[in-house]
Amino acid sequence: MLNRRSLRIKAMQALYAFKQAEKSDYSLALDRITETFSPNLNSMQVQNAKQLEGNRQLATLLFEENHRQPDAEFGDESASPEVLVTVANAISFYHHQVRKDGQSFAKAMLAEAERIYDHYLLILLIPVELADMARQEADDRKNKYLNAYPASPGDLNLYNNGVIRSLRESKPLETERIRRGLSWDPERNLLRKVYRDVLENDPVYQQYVRTAEVLPAEDRKMVPYLFKNLVFEQELLHTYFEEADLNWTENGEIIKGMLSKTVKTAAGEGSTVNLLALSTNWEDDREFFIQLYQSTVENDEKYEQLIVEKVENWDPERVAMLDKILLKMAISEMMIFPGIPVKVTINEYIELSKLYSTPKSKQFINGVLDVIALELVNSGAVRKSGRGLVDNK
Secondary structure, three states: OOOHHHHHHHHHHHHHHHHHHHHHHHHHHHHHHHHHOOOOOOOOOOOOHHHHHHHHHHHHHHHHHHHHOOOOOOOOOOOOHHHHHHHHHHHHHHHHHHHHHHHHHHHHHHHHHHHHHHHHHHHHHHHHHHHHHHHHHHHHHHHHHOOOOOOOOOOOOOOOOHHHHHHHOOHHHHHHHHHOOOOOHHHHHHHHHHHHHHHHHOHHHHHHHHOOOOOHHHHHHHHHHHHHHHHHOOHHHHHHHHHHOOOHHHHHHHHHHHHHHHHHHOOOOOOOOOOOOOOOOHHHHHHHHHHHHHHHHHOHHHHHHHHHHHOOOOOHHHOOHHHHHHHHHHHHHHHHOOOOOHHHHHHHHHHHHHHHOOOOHHHHHHHHHHHHHHHHHHHOOOOOOOOOOOOOO
16 A cells, blocks of 8 residues: 555655756757747848857846846846847746646656556456456367367366455456456457466466365465466566556555455455555545645745755755755655654655665755754744644654
């Protein structure tokens, strides 16, 4: 299941992608200036190449100055109206693209998190699909040879597997599948290839279908075995999910845990499958997820200045981008979530820095956040309240 740390990681990844997009937007805005003051080779009018280049350089300078100090007075007495209009258009274009990208990454971030649940449901359906194929294979053999050859005693072991029967008959699973528009029909050939090329040649499965009477304990072992060996380790399905989810490595681990808990509830025939939620309280976690991202984006300049003031011995331009993102997320979390203790927030982002940033990031983030947190608490900008919390602690 998704937890708050998983959501922080996904918000961090979205913010990192957004920062990369900001750089691209900046370059695109400069390209628009260059294009405006490039010679028109199709024009019959005489163009002053030196003047065009001068206008380009001045417009670029004004744009860069506005980007560094957006609140400063915009303009230059030596700039022509054409230069000023070009710069204004570039600034407007840049901010429009940044807003658009910010919204786009927010939607993508949320969609990716919710896609985890889709993949969880799809994987739960795989044993049912494979069992149906096993039954169809048995029927085809029987019809083909017209009972000339006796059927194997275990031909239908997979189809009759108690855990798989619970999955097949689960109304909650079927309801969610329909509601979310999930089906293996578009990838039927892929599953058939998995069944014929992989499963039928698997020694554990071969032993399973050669057994005349399978014990319930063996049934319960088979479904986790299918998940482990066909989905998470075998190339065909593993590649399919990697292509469907760029963060499959970490998301797959979340799904593994969800599958394990779910299969335990479907312990045999007559059992009810208890589908897990995406998190213990997805509505609250979803709100936390969205607010953390949006607040960090909206207060980027404010938090940037706060960080710059605390890193006097560091060149702000040389601070790793990911460290800045983690610091801004931590500040945002301290500011807007009164129910999360400051110490918890600091520890969480220190842990993320260990996992995702540079070897020295842990000490850097710890030191900066300690100073910023103390200042924010003392100024009253951060107030914590709720059960188990004391204001300003």
